[in-house]
Amino acid sequence: MSEERGGRGGGRGRDKKDDKGKGEGRRTFSRRRRVCKFCAEKIDYINYKDVRQLAGFIPERGKLQPRRISGACATHQRKLQTAIARARQLALIPYVTD
Amino acid sequence: MNIERQYELVYIAGPDSSEAEIADLHTQVEQIAARFNGRIEKTENWGKRKLAYEIGRHREGVYVLEHLYGTGEMTKELDRRLKVSDVVIRHLIVRIDEDLEVATRATTRRKEESVRRRVARGLPPEPDPSERRGGDDDMDGDGGMEDMR
Numbered sequence: 487m488s489e490e491r492g493g494r495g496g497g498r499g500r501d502k503k504d505d506k507g508k509g510e511g512r513r514t515f516s517r518r519r520r521v522c523k524f525c526a527e528k529i530d531y532i533n534y535k536d537v538r539q540l541a542g543f544i545p546e547r548g549k550l551q552p553r554r555i556s557g558a559c560a561t562h563q564r565k566l567q568t569a570i571a572r573a574r575q576l577a578l579i580p581y582v583t584d
Numbered sequence: 585m586n587i588e589r590q591y592e593l594v595y596i597a598g599p600d601s602s603e604a605e606i607a608d609l610h611t612q613v614e615q616i617a618a619r620f621n622g623r624i625e626k627t628e629n630w631g632k633r634k635l636a637y638e639i640g641r642h643r644e645g646v647y648v649l650e651h652l653y654g655t656g657e658m659t660k661e662l663d664r665r666l667k668v669s670d671v672v673i674r675h676l677i678v679r680i681d682e683d684l685e686v687a688t689r690a691t692t693r694r695k696e697e698s699v700r701r702r703v704a705r706g707l708p709p710e711p712d713p714s715e716r717r718g719g720d721d722d723m724d725g726d727g728g729m730e731d732m733r
Contacts, residue, residue: 528694530687534678535594535649574596576676577635577645 522559524566532565534572540579544570548583590684591652591659595666595675596645599632605671613650614640616661622654636679639673 522540524558525543533539543556550570553563573579592612597606606629614624630647639645652658659677664677699709 526590528691530690531683561643572676574636575674576596576647577637577674580636 520557523557524562524564525559529562532562532569534569534576535578537573537578540566540570540573544579546583547582586621586657587613588653588655589679590681591654592678592680593650593652593659593662593675594599594647594678595650595672596635596639596647597671598673599644599646601646601671606648609669609671610648610650612665613662615660616665617652617654620654620658620661622652622658624650624652626651645673645720 511583543551543558545551550567553560556563556566558566570579574581585637595609597609610627628649630649632644633647635643635645659679663675663677666672698711702709702711
């Protein structure tokens with residue numbers, strides 16, 4: 487599916503080059519809309535004791551993920567931060583891993 | 585200044601502390617709470633867990649969680665006592681009533697919105713269990729709180 491789309495995209499790119507000046511304006515490109523995981527799953531309270539829930543947002547190194555990676559909305563990213571901070575203090579998740 | 589609030593207290597006792605020591609800690613917390621007209625609503629003992637990093641020289645700890653009601657003064661005293669304690673290697677007191685309230689509000693708001701939209705579309709206000717993942721969500725937003733903790 488994605489391959490097919492990629493192929494078509496390439497084709498369109500060529501088209502665009504060909505009839506340049508004909509006014510075939512901007513190419514339509516579909517970006518997958520990202521939805522905050524917590525919004526999608528309707529989680530209102532991010533629990534700092536639930537290690538399994540937090541684990542999905544802790545990368546290898548143990549650092550906080552920026553929003554562009556974690557995909558969380560502002561509200562939930564903020565809540566996630568506090569939850570992670572609390573869990574770290576309780577040694578449920580590490581501050582750093584190396 | 586003496587408003588009763590809801591708190592969560594988690595403390596980690598050293599891995600080699602005995603049952604008696606942990607029971608003793610619990611009664612101490614209870615006594616402090618009682619002194620400030622607070623109370624313990626619920627206690628959960630998570631048992632021995634591995635720590636994510638070493639605290640002092642320990643690699644494991646016994647986790648105990650207490651749901652408390654009481655005043656800020658109470659938490660201050662608890663904090664002081666737990667800091668001094670030799671058995672407790674780490675503790676955390678978190679006020680949760682505000683967070684829970686925010687969460688409940690968000691849940692009810694979402695549910696109302698969903699009901700409103702469903703009615704506007706001419707559907708019954710409550711979705712079938714087959715339509716929804718959770719299925720057993722109830723309207724008052726009260727039953728859902730258990731899951732969120």
